Amino acid sequence: MKWNTITYLALGIIVTLALAAYSSAPEERSKIQTSENMQKRQEIQMKSYPAAEGEALSQGARTNKKPVESQERQPLSVTEASTSIIKALSEKDMETVASWASADGVRFSPFANIDPVHDLVFTPDEISNLLRDPTRYVWRTLPDMDDDKIKMTYADYHLKYVYNKDFIHDGENAVNVLLGKDAHPGNLHEIYPEANHDFVEFHVKGTDAEGKDWHTLRLVFEQIGQDHILIGIVHDQGIP
DSSP: HHHHHHHHHHHHHHHHHHHHHHHTHHHHHHHHHHHHHEEEEEEHHHHOOSOOOOOOOTTOOOOOOOOOOOOTTTOOOOOHHHHHHHHHHHTTTTHHHHHHOOOOOOOEEEESOOTTTTTTOOOOOHHHHHGGGOOOOOEEEESSSSSSSEEEEHHHHHHIIOSSSSSHHOEEEEOOOOTTTTTTTTHHHHEEEEEEEEEEEEOOOOSSTOOOEEEEEEEEEETTTTEEEEEEEEEOOOOO
Protein backbone atom coordinates (compact mmCIF):
# COMPACT_ATOMS: atom_id res chain seq x y z
CA MET A 1 0.00 0.00 0.00
CA LYS A 2 2.87 2.36 0.81
CA TRP A 3 4.49 1.58 -2.56
CA ASN A 4 1.22 2.42 -4.41
CA THR A 5 0.97 5.81 -2.66
CA ILE A 6 4.51 6.76 -3.65
CA THR A 7 3.81 5.64 -7.18
CA TYR A 8 0.70 7.82 -7.41
CA LEU A 9 2.59 10.82 -6.04
CA ALA A 10 5.36 10.32 -8.59
CA LEU A 11 2.84 10.08 -11.43
CA GLY A 12 1.17 13.28 -10.21
CA ILE A 13 4.47 15.14 -10.30
CA ILE A 14 5.20 13.87 -13.82
CA VAL A 15 1.77 14.97 -15.10
CA THR A 16 2.19 18.41 -13.51
CA LEU A 17 5.59 18.92 -15.14
CA ALA A 18 4.26 17.75 -18.50
CA LEU A 19 1.34 20.22 -18.36
CA ALA A 20 3.69 23.06 -17.45
CA ALA A 21 5.95 22.21 -20.36
CA TYR A 22 3.00 22.06 -22.76
CA SER A 23 1.65 25.44 -21.65
CA SER A 24 5.00 27.12 -22.42
CA ALA A 25 5.54 25.22 -25.68
CA PRO A 26 4.27 27.93 -28.12
CA GLU A 27 6.56 30.58 -26.62
CA GLU A 28 9.53 28.21 -26.60
CA ARG A 29 8.83 27.16 -30.20
CA SER A 30 8.85 30.82 -31.22
CA LYS A 31 12.21 31.35 -29.53
CA ILE A 32 13.62 28.20 -31.13
CA GLN A 33 12.32 29.18 -34.56
CA THR A 34 13.75 32.69 -34.26
CA SER A 35 17.15 31.28 -33.30
CA GLU A 36 17.08 28.67 -36.08
CA ASN A 37 15.98 31.20 -38.70
CA MET A 38 18.70 33.66 -37.70
CA GLN A 39 21.37 30.95 -37.88
CA LYS A 40 20.15 29.77 -41.28
CA ARG A 41 20.03 33.32 -42.66
CA GLN A 42 23.54 33.97 -41.36
CA GLU A 43 24.86 30.83 -43.02
CA ILE A 44 23.23 31.69 -46.36
CA GLN A 45 24.30 35.33 -46.35
CA MET A 46 27.83 34.75 -45.09
CA LYS A 47 28.38 32.07 -47.73
CA SER A 48 27.23 34.32 -50.57
CA TYR A 49 28.24 37.72 -49.18
CA PRO A 50 31.28 37.37 -46.90
CA ALA A 51 31.87 41.12 -46.59
CA ALA A 52 30.27 42.42 -43.41
CA GLU A 53 28.63 45.32 -45.17
CA GLY A 54 25.06 45.90 -46.35
CA GLU A 55 22.75 48.67 -47.28
CA ALA A 56 19.01 48.55 -46.56
CA LEU A 57 16.48 50.01 -48.91
CA SER A 58 14.63 53.07 -47.66
CA GLN A 59 11.66 54.76 -49.25
CA GLY A 60 12.57 55.57 -52.84
CA ALA A 61 16.11 54.17 -52.46
CA ARG A 62 17.85 52.11 -55.12
CA THR A 63 20.64 49.63 -54.36
CA ASN A 64 22.12 46.39 -55.64
CA LYS A 65 23.83 45.49 -52.37
CA LYS A 66 22.61 42.73 -50.09
CA PRO A 67 22.57 43.12 -46.32
CA VAL A 68 24.28 40.65 -44.04
CA GLU A 69 24.00 40.02 -40.34
CA SER A 70 26.14 42.28 -38.20
CA GLN A 71 29.15 40.84 -36.41
CA GLU A 72 27.12 40.87 -33.18
CA ARG A 73 24.48 38.73 -34.96
CA GLN A 74 21.60 40.88 -33.83
CA PRO A 75 18.15 40.50 -35.44
CA LEU A 76 17.74 42.62 -38.55
CA SER A 77 15.20 45.44 -38.63
CA VAL A 78 12.02 44.98 -40.67
CA THR A 79 13.50 47.24 -43.36
CA GLU A 80 16.65 45.14 -43.57
CA ALA A 81 14.58 41.95 -43.53
CA SER A 82 12.42 43.17 -46.41
CA THR A 83 15.54 44.19 -48.35
CA SER A 84 16.96 40.68 -48.06
CA ILE A 85 13.67 39.09 -49.11
CA ILE A 86 12.86 41.40 -52.04
CA LYS A 87 16.37 40.84 -53.40
CA ALA A 88 15.93 37.10 -53.01
CA LEU A 89 12.58 37.24 -54.82
CA SER A 90 14.10 39.26 -57.65
CA GLU A 91 16.81 36.60 -58.05
CA LYS A 92 14.47 33.65 -57.47
CA ASP A 93 16.52 32.68 -54.43
CA MET A 94 13.80 30.81 -52.59
CA GLU A 95 16.21 29.31 -50.06
CA THR A 96 16.81 32.78 -48.62
CA VAL A 97 13.08 33.53 -48.67
CA ALA A 98 12.48 30.28 -46.79
CA SER A 99 15.03 31.26 -44.14
CA TRP A 100 12.77 34.18 -43.19
CA ALA A 101 9.54 32.17 -43.28
CA SER A 102 7.38 31.29 -40.31
CA ALA A 103 7.45 27.64 -39.30
CA ASP A 104 3.67 27.75 -39.78
CA GLY A 105 4.18 28.89 -43.37
CA VAL A 106 3.79 31.93 -45.60
CA ARG A 107 0.42 32.82 -47.15
CA PHE A 108 0.50 33.89 -50.81
CA SER A 109 -2.32 36.27 -51.76
CA PRO A 110 -2.68 37.41 -55.39
CA PHE A 111 -4.88 40.39 -54.43
CA ALA A 112 -5.18 42.95 -51.63
CA ASN A 113 -8.33 41.27 -50.33
CA ILE A 114 -6.77 38.28 -48.59
CA ASP A 115 -8.66 34.99 -48.40
CA PRO A 116 -7.47 33.46 -45.11
CA VAL A 117 -9.25 30.20 -45.85
CA HIS A 118 -8.30 29.46 -49.45
CA ASP A 119 -5.09 31.41 -50.13
CA LEU A 120 -2.23 28.92 -50.24
CA VAL A 121 0.24 28.61 -47.37
CA PHE A 122 3.68 26.99 -47.80
CA THR A 123 6.13 25.95 -45.10
CA PRO A 124 9.83 26.89 -45.27
CA ASP A 125 10.81 23.49 -46.71
CA GLU A 126 8.12 23.80 -49.37
CA ILE A 127 9.15 27.36 -50.23
CA SER A 128 12.73 26.26 -50.85
CA ASN A 129 11.51 23.94 -53.62
CA LEU A 130 8.59 25.93 -55.03
CA LEU A 131 10.29 27.02 -58.25
CA ARG A 132 11.03 23.37 -59.05
CA ASP A 133 7.54 22.20 -58.14
CA PRO A 134 5.59 21.21 -61.29
CA THR A 135 2.23 21.22 -59.50
CA ARG A 136 -0.38 23.57 -60.94
CA TYR A 137 -1.96 25.02 -57.80
CA VAL A 138 -5.24 26.91 -57.55
CA TRP A 139 -4.17 30.24 -56.05
CA ARG A 140 -7.56 31.92 -56.06
CA THR A 141 -11.06 31.21 -57.34
CA LEU A 142 -13.08 34.19 -58.56
CA PRO A 143 -16.54 34.23 -60.17
CA ASP A 144 -15.69 37.07 -62.58
CA MET A 145 -12.71 35.31 -64.18
CA ASP A 146 -13.11 33.45 -67.46
CA ASP A 147 -12.08 30.09 -66.02
CA ASP A 148 -13.08 30.98 -62.44
CA LYS A 149 -9.65 30.35 -61.00
CA ILE A 150 -5.97 31.23 -61.02
CA LYS A 151 -4.33 27.86 -61.66
CA MET A 152 -0.61 27.65 -62.40
CA THR A 153 2.74 26.47 -61.12
CA TYR A 154 4.52 28.61 -58.58
CA ALA A 155 7.13 29.52 -61.21
CA ASP A 156 4.36 31.13 -63.30
CA TYR A 157 2.71 32.64 -60.22
CA HIS A 158 6.02 34.19 -59.21
CA LEU A 159 6.28 35.99 -62.57
CA LYS A 160 2.70 37.24 -62.49
CA TYR A 161 1.79 37.77 -58.83
CA VAL A 162 5.05 38.10 -56.89
CA TYR A 163 8.03 39.73 -58.59
CA ASN A 164 6.17 40.81 -61.73
CA LYS A 165 7.81 44.26 -61.77
CA ASP A 166 11.30 45.50 -60.94
CA PHE A 167 10.25 46.68 -57.50
CA ILE A 168 13.84 47.35 -56.43
CA HIS A 169 14.95 49.63 -59.24
CA ASP A 170 11.69 51.04 -60.63
CA GLY A 171 9.72 51.49 -57.42
CA GLU A 172 9.63 52.96 -53.95
CA ASN A 173 9.08 51.28 -50.60
CA ALA A 174 7.93 52.11 -47.08
CA VAL A 175 7.20 50.41 -43.77
CA ASN A 176 3.53 50.28 -42.69
CA VAL A 177 2.62 52.91 -45.29
CA LEU A 178 0.40 52.55 -48.37
CA LEU A 179 2.01 53.99 -51.48
CA GLY A 180 0.28 55.31 -54.59
CA LYS A 181 -2.81 57.45 -54.98
CA ASP A 182 -5.09 54.44 -55.52
CA ALA A 183 -3.55 52.32 -52.77
CA HIS A 184 -5.90 50.44 -50.47
CA PRO A 185 -5.12 47.91 -47.72
CA GLY A 186 -7.97 45.53 -48.48
CA ASN A 187 -8.42 43.43 -45.34
CA LEU A 188 -4.70 43.45 -44.51
CA HIS A 189 -5.08 44.73 -40.95
CA GLU A 190 -7.99 42.41 -40.25
CA ILE A 191 -5.95 39.33 -41.17
CA TYR A 192 -2.64 40.68 -39.85
CA PRO A 193 -3.41 42.95 -36.84
CA GLU A 194 -1.18 46.01 -36.51
CA ALA A 195 -0.45 45.24 -32.84
CA ASN A 196 1.99 42.46 -33.71
CA HIS A 197 2.54 42.73 -37.45
CA ASP A 198 4.47 44.99 -39.83
CA PHE A 199 4.30 45.20 -43.58
CA VAL A 200 6.73 46.63 -46.09
CA GLU A 201 5.14 47.92 -49.27
CA PHE A 202 6.96 47.96 -52.60
CA HIS A 203 5.19 50.05 -55.23
CA VAL A 204 5.75 50.75 -58.93
CA LYS A 205 3.77 53.66 -60.33
CA GLY A 206 1.60 53.27 -63.40
CA THR A 207 2.87 54.28 -66.80
CA ASP A 208 -0.38 54.86 -68.70
CA ALA A 209 -1.97 58.28 -69.10
CA GLU A 210 -3.89 58.01 -65.80
CA GLY A 211 -1.32 55.93 -63.93
CA LYS A 212 -3.79 53.15 -63.28
CA ASP A 213 -1.48 50.30 -64.27
CA TRP A 214 0.42 50.38 -60.96
CA HIS A 215 1.74 47.32 -59.11
CA THR A 216 2.30 46.68 -55.41
CA LEU A 217 3.90 43.89 -53.40
CA ARG A 218 3.50 43.70 -49.62
CA LEU A 219 5.75 41.61 -47.41
CA VAL A 220 3.99 40.92 -44.11
CA PHE A 221 5.94 40.13 -40.95
CA GLU A 222 4.99 38.86 -37.53
CA GLN A 223 6.93 40.48 -34.71
CA ILE A 224 8.65 37.92 -32.46
CA GLY A 225 10.66 39.80 -29.89
CA GLN A 226 13.14 41.90 -31.84
CA ASP A 227 13.00 39.62 -34.85
CA HIS A 228 10.57 39.61 -37.78
CA ILE A 229 9.23 36.45 -39.38
CA LEU A 230 7.72 36.46 -42.88
CA ILE A 231 4.12 35.22 -42.87
CA GLY A 232 2.50 36.79 -45.93
CA ILE A 233 3.26 37.91 -49.50
CA VAL A 234 0.42 40.02 -50.86
CA HIS A 235 0.21 41.25 -54.46
CA ASP A 236 -2.01 44.03 -55.74
CA GLN A 237 -2.32 45.99 -58.95
CA GLY A 238 -4.42 48.64 -60.61
CA ILE A 239 -6.83 48.08 -63.47
CA PRO A 240 -6.09 50.29 -66.50
